[in-house]
Amino acid sequence: MIHDVAIVGCGPVGATAANLLGRAGLSVLVLEREPDPHPLPRAVHIDHEMMRIFQGIGLIDRLLPLMRETDGHLHIGADGGAIRYLGTAGRARPFGWANDYFFYQPELEANLRDALAAYPRVDLRLGAELVGLVQQDDHVTLRLAEGGTAQARYVIACDGARSSVRKALDLWLDDLDFEEPWLVVDAEVDGPIRFPPFTGVPGEADLQRLSVMLCDPRRPATIVPGRGNHRRWEFMLLPGEDDREMMGPAQVAGLIGPWVDGAPHRLVRAATYRFHGLVAFEWQAGRVFLAGDAAHQTPPFFGQGMCHGLRDVANLAWKLDLVLKGLAAPALLETYQPERDPHVRAVIGAAVAAGRYICELDPEKAAERDTEMRRRAAQPGATAADLIPPYRAGVVGAGGGQRFIQPMVTDAQGRRRLLDDVTGGGWVLLRGADAANATFPSALGVKTLNIGCDLLDDTGMLAAWFDRHGLGAGASILLRPDAYLFGIAADDAALAALADELTAKLHLQPERIACPA
Numbered sequence: 001m002i003h004d005v006a007i008v009g010c011g012p013v014g015a016t017a018a019n020l021l022g023r024a025g026l027s028v029l030v031l032e033r034e035p036d037p038h039p040l041p042r043a044v045h046i047d048h049e050m051m052r053i054f055q056g057i058g059l060i061d062r063l064l065p066l067m068r069e070t071d072g073h074l075h076i077g078a079d080g081g082a083i084r085y086l087g088t089a090g091r092a093r094p095f096g097w098a099n100d101y102f103f104y105q106p107e108l109e110a111n112l113r114d115a116l117a118a119y120p121r122v123d124l125r126l127g128a129e130l131v132g133l134v135q136q137d138d139h140v141t142l143r144l145a146e147g148g149t150a151q152a153r154y155v156i157a158c159d160g161a162r163s164s165v166r167k168a169l170d171l172w173l174d175d176l177d178f179e180e181p182w183l184v185v186d187a188e189v190d191g192p193i194r195f196p197p198f199t200g201v202p203g204e205a206d207l208q209r210l211s212v213m214l215c216d217p218r219r220p221a222t223i224v225p226g227r228g229n230h231r232r233w234e235f236m237l238l239p240g241e242d243d244r245e246m247m248g249p250a251q252v253a254g255l256i257g258p259w260v261d262g263a264p265h266r267l268v269r270a271a272t273y274r275f276h277g278l279v280a281f282e283w284q285a286g287r288v289f290l291a292g293d294a295a296h297q298t299p300p301f302f303g304q305g306m307c308h309g310l311r312d313v314a315n316l317a318w319k320l321d322l323v324l325k326g327l328a329a330p331a332l333l334e335t336y337q338p339e340r341d342p343h344v345r346a347v348i349g350a351a352v353a354a355g356r357y358i359c360e361l362d363p364e365k366a367a368e369r370d371t372e373m374r375r376r377a378a379q380p381g382a383t384a385a386d387l388i389p390p391y392r393a394g395v396v397g398a399g400g401g402q403r404f405i406q407p408m409v410t411d412a413q414g415r416r417r418l419l420d421d422v423t424g425g426g427w428v429l430l431r432g433a434d435a436a437n438a439t440f441p442s443a444l445g446v447k448t449l450n451i452g453c454d455l456l457d458d459t460g461m462l463a464a465w466f467d468r469h470g471l472g473a474g475a476s477i478l479l480r481p482d483a484y485l486f487g488i489a490a491d492d493a494a495l496a497a498l499a500d501e502l503t504a505k506l507h508l509q510p511e512r513i514a515c516p517a
Contacts, residue, residue, distance in 0.1 A: 002139050003029040003123070004324045006152035008130050008165055012043065012105065013292035013309035014158030019057045020317035022119030025325060029150055030122065035057075037109035040269045041186050044105065044224060044232055045211075045303030049388070052406060054423050054482060055096075055418070056175045059115055066108060067101040068227040071209040073088035073302070073352075074201065077370035078217055078363065082200035084373055088459040089204045094461065096406035096418045100211075100303070102226050133168060135286045154320060154333075155288040156313065163294035169285045173301035176345075178299055180359050181237040183246050185256055186268040188229045195223075196259040213301065217366040222301075223259065224441050226302050230268070234300070235258065236359055243272040275299045277352045278346055283337040289316060296344045301354040302387060311482075312340055318481035319395075322506065327395035327443050329507035335394035388402070395480065397471070397487025397501040398494075402463045404477070404485045407461035411456055422455050423447060426481050432466060433457075434473035438492065440499060443508065446478075465501035478502065 002221035005021055007014045010032035021028045051067075054060050064162045116122045133155065142150045157165035193205045213413070214221045224232040235255050237246055245251060252270045278297040283290045285496035292309030316336050322328035387497045388400035406419045423430075427444045433452035440446035451457050465490070466475060469488065476495050478486040486502060489495035 001027075001151070003150070003152040004154070005028045005029070005320060006031065006140065006142055006155045007161035008142075008155065008157050009292075009294075010109075010113060010124065010126075011038075011114060011158065011160065011292070012306060013313055014156070015052065015109065015116070015314070016057070016289065016310055017156055017158060017313035017317060018116055018122055018124070019059065019112065019119075020053075020313060021056050021320065022116060022122040024317065025121065026321060027121040028119070028123065029152055030116070030124045031128045031130050031144070031150075032124070032126050033145075035127045037106050037113065037147060041105045041226075041230070041232070044102050044226060045306070046101050047092070047099055047303070047307055047405065048095040049483075050307055051097040051101060052095060052420065053310055053314050056483075057115075059112070062111055062115065062215065063108065065219070065498070066111065066227060066305065067103050068225060069098045070100045070102060070225050073211045074205060074207070074211065075215055075358070075373075076198055077215055077373070078366040079370060080196060080198055081370070081374075082198060082202070083215065083370050084377070085205065087202060087205055087210070089206065089209070094405040094407070095403065096408070096420070097416060098197040102224070102230075104227050104230055107227075115193075125233050130164065133165070133288070135288070138286050141143050153287065153324060156316065157288060157290050157294045158292050158309070159294055161293040161297055163290065166280065166289065166290055166294050169288060170422050171280055171282050171285060171290065173278040173297075174281050176279065176348060176352060178277035178355055180274070180275050180299075180355065181241075181243065182275055183235045183237060183243075183252075183255070183270060183272050185233045185235070185252055186226075187231055187233075187256065187260070187265045188268060189231050189260055189263055189265040190229055191263040193223065193231055193259045193263070195259075208299070211357055211451045213354075215366065215369070220358050220360075230500055231259075237272065239449055247272060249340060249513045253290070275327075275355065277348045277355075279348065279430055281339065283341065284333070289333075289336060292314065295340075296348065299351040299355045301351045301358060302347070304351065306385070308344050308347065313481045315340055319390075321481075322444075324485070327506075327508070331435040332395070337503075338346055339391045339394035339396075340342060342392060343389060347387050350387045350410045375455065386461060391484060395486065395505045397478070397498055397505065399488030400478075400485040402485050404479055404483055405461060405465055406483070407459050409462070410456040410458050416458070420483065423449060425483075428479040430462075430477050431478065432471065432473040432475045435476055436492070438476070438478070440478070444506075 004026040006029040018030045071089040072087040077083040131145050132143040134141045139151050140155050212223045220236040222234040247270045272342045276297045291312040298305040411422045427446040429448040431450045476489045480486050487498045489498045
């Protein structure tokens, strides 16, 4: 049997890819060398876009109880005063979910794996280790440690920072010149942790609901909220400190002691890491794609590492679906890296820039930094989610590229629901209130919904979005399956042109839209 897709690695990124492809009805082989999820927490943070992905694969009710919703990020300077606040408390949620959620990775991973049982065409093989692969003209042969082989049309390598697939393909990483040693400590704490009396903190900020980054030249550190009673601390190692010694119980107790202040707690783990900024030069080699940490590694200062990986597979899954079902040419898959690489590099650039000022160890330079950052404080309304740029290349038409909002709307049955639950995902043509009926290329199964008829814009968020983009009520927008905007048509004449543009971008057979007279 030749599977449609083989996924190497079943961490959160690989498991999400398998859920996306399984939901699309594809045959999927998942190879994971470990029989059980890693028992210790590693990634801890996702944002609203990841929640939207989980919503789209029907797992939000299952996963939401595992999440702790929080309110953003606060950076504290050397003098104990706020220098940057990326907070979201009390602000609108244009994408339907909060900007920040924290989780316990073993729980998340186990639930994503368990969900695969719903897909009879997904074959999850735990304890199966890939030791080699060979690419043929129309498939890839995978060699397994136990001596067997498997075959798939395409392969997604989600096998982490030390990716054996990346190494086998001799794909190299671009070093973005950031490497700092940090000690990561996870503990379960019965009660709130203690914070010093910081100054200049906005009145709405609840420190227990924020990621707090101490830009203290004596020892930069981050205090991270977790789900339930889980808390995380990240401490920068200073020059001359030994990794093994710093992981010792006495050193760890001394570092977290002031924060727990006698509260009962249990140490879960203490481990040292090198925070890197790395991106693969090539994300695709023939029929094999890199995703997640196999393709890039992001300093954790805005909590976007795992988010990048989930965006990767959300981007790749719908493209593989079209190609494997014969609806688009294989050339469509060549848009994966041109879309994702600039996206990832922009966010890594922001994280590296933040890391450089957070990790400043010179007291005089730290004081100068604090003065400058307070002078050019973040613009009102800025959040960490605003770091995510639009796509500029790839499957993007006129006016497209950005993530589209997801307000609460009322459907035709009078139920108030999030937009994606009403549209059902996939390709969606959203028509303004004054737009006449129209159809779109049928091969893609584009769903057309008219605002004011098929759904009601109760909150006015859709109307405000149209106004903000200079669009009248006769305009239309076309959404991709990953909820990014393909393009905008100001009227029906532009809608026909948008259909032609989509046909070209997806390498479809020409099929013009039927526009009203």
